[in-house]
Amino acid sequence: MSFLDRIAEGWRKNRKPGYYENFDYHWTMTIDLDQCSGCGACVTACQAENNLPIVGEKAFAKGREVKWLRMEHYWEGEYPDVKLNIIPMLCQHCDNAPCETVCPVSATYHNQDGLNTQIYNRCIGTRSCAVYCPYEVRYFNYNDHTWDSPLDQQLNPDVSVREKGVMEKCTFCIQRVRQAKDTAKDDGRRRVRDGEVQPACVQTCPSQAMAFGDRNDPESNVSQTLAGPRAYRVLDELNTKSSVVYLKKVETEA
Amino acid sequence: MQGDPNPLKYTDIHNDVVASIVETGSNYYVALATALALTLICFFFPWFYQLYYGIGAAGMNHPGVWGTYLASFIFWIGLSHSGTLLSCVLHITNSSWRKAMYRSAEAMTLFSLVVAAMMVMVHVGRPWFIHWTLPYPNQMEMWPNFRSPLLFDVMAITTYITGSTVFIYMGSIPDFAAVRDRTRGWRNTMYSLLSLGWRGTDREWHRLHWAYTFLAVLIIPLAVSVHSIVSWDFAMSIVPALHQTIFAPYFVVGAIYSGTAGIVTVMFVLRKFMDFGEYITELHFDNLGKLLLVLSLLWSYINIVEIFTGFYSGASGETEALRYRLFGFYAPLYWEMITFCAVLPLLCAFKRFRTSFVPMLYLSIAINIGMYTERFLIVATSLSRQYLPDAWGLYVPSAVEISILVGTLALFTTLFLLFVKIFPSVSMYEVKETMDTPKKIPAAASGGSLA
Numbered sequence: 001m002s003f004l005d006r007i008a009e010g011w012r013k014n015r016k017p018g019y020y021e022n023f024d025y026h027w028t029m030t031i032d033l034d035q036c037s038g039c040g041a042c043v044t045a046c047q048a049e050n051n052l053p054i055v056g057e058k059a060f061a062k063g064r065e066v067k068w069l070r071m072e073h074y075w076e077g078e079y080p081d082v083k084l085n086i087i088p089m090l091c092q093h094c095d096n097a098p099c100e101t102v103c104p105v106s107a108t109y110h111n112q113d114g115l116n117t118q119i120y121n122r123c124i125g126t127r128s129c130a131v132y133c134p135y136e137v138r139y140f141n142y143n144d145h146t147w148d149s150p151l152d153q154q155l156n157p158d159v160s161v162r163e164k165g166v167m168e169k170c171t172f173c174i175q176r177v178r179q180a181k182d183t184a185k186d187d188g189r190r191r192v193r194d195g196e197v198q199p200a201c202v203q204t205c206p207s208q209a210m211a212f213g214d215r216n217d218p219e220s221n222v223s224q225t226l227a228g229p230r231a232y233r234v235l236d237e238l239n240t241k242s243s244v245v246y247l248k249k250v251e252t253e254a
Numbered sequence: 255m256q257g258d259p260n261p262l263k264y265t266d267i268h269n270d271v272v273a274s275i276v277e278t279g280s281n282y283y284v285a286l287a288t289a290l291a292l293t294l295i296c297f298f299f300p301w302f303y304q305l306y307y308g309i310g311a312a313g314m315n316h317p318g319v320w321g322t323y324l325a326s327f328i329f330w331i332g333l334s335h336s337g338t339l340l341s342c343v344l345h346i347t348n349s350s351w352r353k354a355m356y357r358s359a360e361a362m363t364l365f366s367l368v369v370a371a372m373m374v375m376v377h378v379g380r381p382w383f384i385h386w387t388l389p390y391p392n393q394m395e396m397w398p399n400f401r402s403p404l405l406f407d408v409m410a411i412t413t414y415i416t417g418s419t420v421f422i423y424m425g426s427i428p429d430f431a432a433v434r435d436r437t438r439g440w441r442n443t444m445y446s447l448l449s450l451g452w453r454g455t456d457r458e459w460h461r462l463h464w465a466y467t468f469l470a471v472l473i474i475p476l477a478v479s480v481h482s483i484v485s486w487d488f489a490m491s492i493v494p495a496l497h498q499t500i501f502a503p504y505f506v507v508g509a510i511y512s513g514t515a516g517i518v519t520v521m522f523v524l525r526k527f528m529d530f531g532e533y534i535t536e537l538h539f540d541n542l543g544k545l546l547l548v549l550s551l552l553w554s555y556i557n558i559v560e561i562f563t564g565f566y567s568g569a570s571g572e573t574e575a576l577r578y579r580l581f582g583f584y585a586p587l588y589w590e591m592i593t594f595c596a597v598l599p600l601l602c603a604f605k606r607f608r609t610s611f612v613p614m615l616y617l618s619i620a621i622n623i624g625m626y627t628e629r630f631l632i633v634a635t636s637l638s639r640q641y642l643p644d645a646w647g648l649y650v651p652s653a654v655e656i657s658i659l660v661g662t663l664a665l666f667t668t669l670f671l672l673f674v675k676i677f678p679s680v681s682m683y684e685v686k687e688t689m690d691t692p693k694k695i696p697a698a699a700s701g702g703s704l705a
Binding site for chain 2: 066
């Protein structure tokens with residue numbers, strides 16, 4: 001073995017890959033479109049949990065609302081034969097995330113839990129991640145937001161309030177994931193139990209259309225659902241390897 | 255200039271060029287004051303307001319997160335292209351007609367790059383942290399993301415600015431020395447410093463020529479790579495209509511195209527207002543006109559390829575993006591671009607058109623308007639139509655953005671006006687190379703920097 005080969009091998013052995021081959025956890029969300037009624041409770045829960053700004057009428061008209069989770073509406077057919085398809089769209093936490101490669105300052109990266117994270121105080125606001133994201137789930141703070149009293153009292157202390165000029169997006173409620181991991185550690189367990197952690201949207205879903213869990217654990221609820229025939233990923237052809245899996249609506253013959 | 259009945263003498267060149275530096279008419283001050291005021295009012299005030307308020311001062315929204323700022327950035331990078339690149343190519347190919355115009359062309363490169371760098375600052379949400387894009391050792395132990403095409407961009411542009419600055423400065427050293435020998439007071443001090451003790455010995459000329467050619471060879475691939483890398487900001491995304499391999503050559507051709515048109519504009523202005531009629535002649539307009547014709551044909555070809563690939567892909571996202579570009583909300587702009595950049599330049603096929611100054615001026619301005627539109631459309635139409643129809647949107651620039659767009663022109667003009675009073679805007683020594691050797695050296699021209 002030549003000198004150079006030895007160096008190369010040593011390098012391969014010792015380097016810590018920026019992209020993990022195996023995540024500690026591989027958090028995954030499943031959304032059953034058959035059970036989803038489109039009530040929008042998840043949107044509200046997300047708003048409350050994650051200190052999403054209420055941008056106001058003007059900014060809304062300009063298309064600057066911040067909704068980490070939004071309901072997409074697709075109408076089919078002509079009146080009166082119309083059908084409404086609803087799909088909740090949130091950050092898909094792609095394993096091959098286009099947004100991660102483009103950020104010049106690594107403000108968005110993949111952490112060891114398989115989550116696509118956004119570091120607000122590292123973000124310089126090039127907004128390129130929002131361009132690269134095919135799901136259009138990244139939202140930019142076009143200005144500073146205010147919460148009129150007493151609304152400022154209900155801000156979640158576990159979540160930072162973002163300043164103008166930074167990008168933000170769904171975190172899979174990383175504050176809850178962290179808390180669950182801490183609790184597990186304090187209890188002397190090595191791992192978080194299935195169902196122990198739920199993002200706000202999953203927790204609030206009245207029809208229980210959403211589920212959250214660890215894909216690394218073959219026994220977990222989501223792992224079982226993933227194997228089912230209805231599971232699919234949005235824009236799978238782009239090879240983003242997303243972590244949000246939708247369950248197709250079952251069409252019933254009228 | 256050779257065979258002219260009343261030929262220019264070496265002295266005339268020195269006197270003309272030095273006069274353009276030291277003798278300043280009131281018109282110049284009016285122009286400078288106007289440009290400076292416009293820069294402040296149209297560029298800096300709106301920008302400061304935007305810094306205070308946030309990017310919300312611009313018209314960007316949810317799908318259209320990039321807007322005219324980025325379009326301006328590409329436009330100015332593009333405009334920078336022909337200057338130094340053209341100068342280098344012509345230097346290597348020994349084209350003597352380059353000599354009268356290359357200094358101003360290179361200045362154009364430099365100032366376009368400065369303006370482009372300013373546009374990055376205007377574009378990003380938190381420009382006060384822009385240094386995080388540079389790989390410097392820091393207490394956070396954070397590197398920039400080397401996989402990011404935006405980081406390639408930072409690298410490419412800083413290299414290009416450095417290279418262009420060295421190139422224009424080195425090429426000007428003998429001329430600084432010539433001006434030094436003809437000025438007094440603070441100007442003499444300044445030019446003494448700038449000319450680095452140039453004496454005009456054989457050895458110095460030899461070294462200068464060698465280093466100059468070396469840099470010229472170095473800068474050509476650099477210039478090509480810079481705009482290729484700028485194109486990767488777009489092409490490396492998976493956005494329909496941006497994710498195309500043709501983008502790198504498309505951007506490079508577009509850059510050289512708009513840059514050449516920019517040179518025509520600048521040369522017209524220099525000729526008209528700086529009395530450089532004897533140096534910048536019909537020959538230059540003729541040659542640049544030919545170049546414009548070739549580039550417009552290339553550009554049209556690439557546009558046809560782009561449309562064809564979009565159509566041929568059959569992918570719903572691509573075809574929708576293409577349909578939207580050709581016939582959607584922004585379609586009038588698209589057809590304006592085709593008219594200005596593909597149809598009008600065909601007039602350059604006629605020698606009579608190429609050698610008439612005013613029509614060439616109009617054409618060059620039309621081309622650059624068209625090229626700005628192209629950059630705007632690349633950003634605006636693609637972002638408006640991405641994969642998920644629910645997230646389709648519309649982006650229209652706000653007043654702040656339009657003001658800043660005008661302001662960048664004023665900023666560029668200000669920089670250029672300052673340049674013509676500091677740099678000899680025609681390369682004296684290279685113009686002299688194209689002339690007959692004088693029979694007897696006149697006393698007035700026998701300064702230390704005799705070339």
